Amino acid sequence: MSGRKNFKISSKTDRIFVIMKILLVEDNAELAQNMHSYLSKEGYVCEEASTVEQATSKLVGFKYDVMVLDLMLPDGSGLDVLRWAKQEHKDMGILILSAKNSLQDKIEGLELGADDYLPKPFHFSELNARLRAIFRRRQLQGSSTITCEDINIDTETHVVKVNDEMLDLTRKEYEMLLYFVVNKNRVLTKQSIAEHLWGDYIDALDSFDFVYQHIKNLRKKIAQAGGKDSIQTMYGSGYKFEVYQ
Amino acid sequence: MKLILKFTLLFLLISLGVFFVGGVITYQVVKKEIDEEQERFLLERLEFFTNWIQKHSPEEAFIREKIQIYPLNAGHETDVVFSDTVVMHRTLERLEPHIKLDVIRAVNGRLYKISLFEIIVEEDDIVDSVRESMIKIYLLLTVVMLVVGSLVGVILFRPFNQTLDQIKNFRLDQNSPLEFSKTGTVEFNKLNSFVQEMTGKIQRDYRSLREFTENASHEMQTPLTNAIGKLELILSSGQLTEENNDRIIATLSTLKHLSKMGNSLNLLTKIDNREFEKIEQVNLSDKLNAAIDNFSELIELKSLDLKSEHEQNVLVAMDATLTTILINNLLSNAIRHNVEHGSIKTFLDQKSLIIKNTGPALGVDPQAMFDRFRKDQRKGDGLGLGLAIVKKICDYSGFQVQYAYENENHKLEILFRK
Structure with missing residues (x-):
């Protein structure tokens, strides 16, 4: 547990850890609980709301860094919360969850100022990666660089350095590395990696074996730069970016 | 046939019967009236000649045209009897039917047999004139009914036609129910x-x-x-x-x-449910190129050789969202059911879109390819819904879709115009 909390973010003030406050607006108690426990382990502080009313009353009283918002709520649409929240808390990041997976909802949500849209069902590692991306975009962690052991990633310039040596990565390799680093010490399935990298186009492939090829290339490049090989193969069906700190 | 025309024709047909019966009745009424009139006329003349006999007390028979008076020596008075007979007509110089009045009367104590004749109006003449007038009236009625019928039909059926228009334009997914204005007709x-x-x-x-x-x-x-x-x-x-x-x-x-x-x-x-109703002119060439671009990495991953022959600016009328889903499904299919180092060929012109890809022959009937959940049993990981979606979108957009397996290539062809 303590190992995971040591996710180190280097910034000018060299803060070791920044507490992120997240409001989970989700009417399904089980899912809210699941996300809560998962995100707590990631070091976030979470609060839950299950209705439009609860959500707005929480937003009146407290300030959150990010709101994870389900669109289908028992007493109304999450879009109403979104509209209201955007006026009151301009700095708050918003991630929409939707069971509908409808293009219209997505466009409307993003036009109203949401940062991202994640259709259900999702991998929790994907949720984590999206939340991190929102933090980075909104500069909530003070800097755009992520350091994890000997790897340094600048998410603005997309430059990756290992021991100060620049890596020449393809876009997919870069995205994959970032996904690993953000979800370090977690088992990532090939499917979740493939979906993260290719999104909906993944349907075109009959197996996720090509993920292996990308990982092989990435490892090779890190090794060539003299970096530590942190990517562990888990019995051939998943991968883990292992960090001991 | 229009209802109003049917109605008119039916009306005219029934009228025909009514006119026939009417003609018979008219004939009988006219005939009766004429008969009565003629009898009254003869009776008046009888009175006249009775007076004449009273004045002159003729001893000899008095015979003129249309009158015969014979003094009788024996007998008794009779009632007036009318009968039909045939008499030579003096001016026409031929035999004509006449009505005849016979009576034996005692005048000034003497008996006289009096016979009076009058030419009668012939039945034929009455029938002819009744028929003629009936036919003329009937023709007039026909013309008036047809003209008035078509004019009135337009006016009377206006609310009905409005209702029809509204039903025709009715769409299931519109939110408002149909609203009709009140008409003056109970049925409508x-x-x-x-x-x-x-x-x-x-x-x-x-x-x-x-x-x-x-x-x-x-x-x-x-x-x-x-x-x-x-x-x-x-x-x-x-x-x-x-x-x-x-x-x-x-x-x-x-x-x-x-x-x-x-x-x-x-x-x-x-x-x-027809939720994709925004039919517009979609530039299929652009959409296809963009989709191929999106899939290019996956195509490379599978080491597939892609060849495209696309005519530029091919416009088709369909929903833009469906276009994207259709193209993505087709390309996704062509990649998924391909072999390593295989090939994909795409052709696009104004008439059709063809996507060919290498791949092993199917274990199912090609005709059943578009059914839901119909898939090759040897490949268990697909949904079996991709081609059903392709077919559905094509049906919905008025396209024709065909599948064929030629030279170890799967060929899907979409014809834009049926």
Whole structure:
């Protein structure tokens, strides 16, 4: 547990850890609980709301860094919360969850100022990666660089350095590395990696074996730069970016 | 045949019978009237000649045209008797039917046999004139009915035609029910209120069916997310045997599969429900090129050789969202059911879109390819819904889609105009 909390973010003030406050607006108690426990382990502080009313009353009283918002709520649409929240808390990041997976909802949500849209069902590692991306975009962690052991990633310039040596990565390799680093010490399935990298186009492939090829290339490049090989193969069906700190 | 014309013709047919009976009645009335008139006339003349006999007391028979008076020596008085006879007509110089009055009367104490004749109006003449007038009136009626019928039909049936127009333009997914203006005709008001009630009910049923389908698909996604999340938590605990690890990963992939199936079925339902109605001129060339661009990495990953021959600016009338889904499904299909180092060829012109890809022959009947859940049993991982969606979109957009297997190539051809 303590190992995971040591996710180190280097910034000018060299803060070791920044507490992120997240409001989970989700009417399904089980899912809210699941996300809560998962995100707590990631070091976030979470609060839950299950209705439009609860959500707005929480937003009146407290300030959150990010709101994870389900669109289908028992007493109304999450879009109403979104509209209201955007006026009151301009700095708050918003991630929409939707069971509908409808293009219209997505466009409307993003036009109203949401940062991202994640259709259900999702991998929790994907949720984590999206939340991190929102933090980075909104500069909530003070800097755009992520350091994890000997790897340094600048998410603005997309430059990756290992021991100060620049890596020449393809876009997919870069995205994959970032996904690993953000979800370090977690088992990532090939499917979740493939979906993260290719999104909906993944349907075109009959197996996720090509993920292996990308990982092989990435490892090779890190090794060539003299970096530590942190990517562990888990019995051939998943991968883990292992960090001991 | 128009209702009003049918009605007119039926009316005219019935009128024909009525006119026939009417003619007979007219004939009888006229005939009776004439007969009575003639008898009265003869009776008047009888009075005249009776007076004449009183004055002159003729001893000899008095015979003139149309009158014969014979003094009688014996006998007795009789009643007036009318009968028909035939008499030579002096001016016409031929035999003509006459009405005859016979009576024996005592005048000044003497008996006289008096016979009076009068030419009668012939039945033929009456029949002719009745027939002629009836035919003329009937023709007049026919013309008037046809002209007035067609004019009045337009006016009377205006509310009906308005109702028809409204029904024709009725769409299930429009939110407002049909509204009819009040007409002055009881039948049309009944029809309108019935149609209004019926369409309203259909709309409500349709809406609840659609909501059910959508909800069923959506409601499924949240529990699936729960299950996936929990499995991921277990997976990350790192305390699993290799066997259980594999089982969990397999279960994760099954859950994803289930979720996608729900989404695909939902999409099919949405197309069926005609939720994609924004028909516009879509530039298929641009869409296809963009989609190929998106898939290019996956095509490379599978080391596929892609050849494209596209005519520029091919415009088709269809919903833009459906276009994207259609093209993505086709390309996705061509990549998925391909072999390593295989090839994909795409052709696009104004008439058709053809996508060919290498791949092993199918284990199923090509004609059944477009059925839901019909797939090659040897490839168990697809949804079996991709081509059903392609077919549905084509049907919906008025395109024709054909499948063929030639020279170890799967060929899907979409013809834009039927």
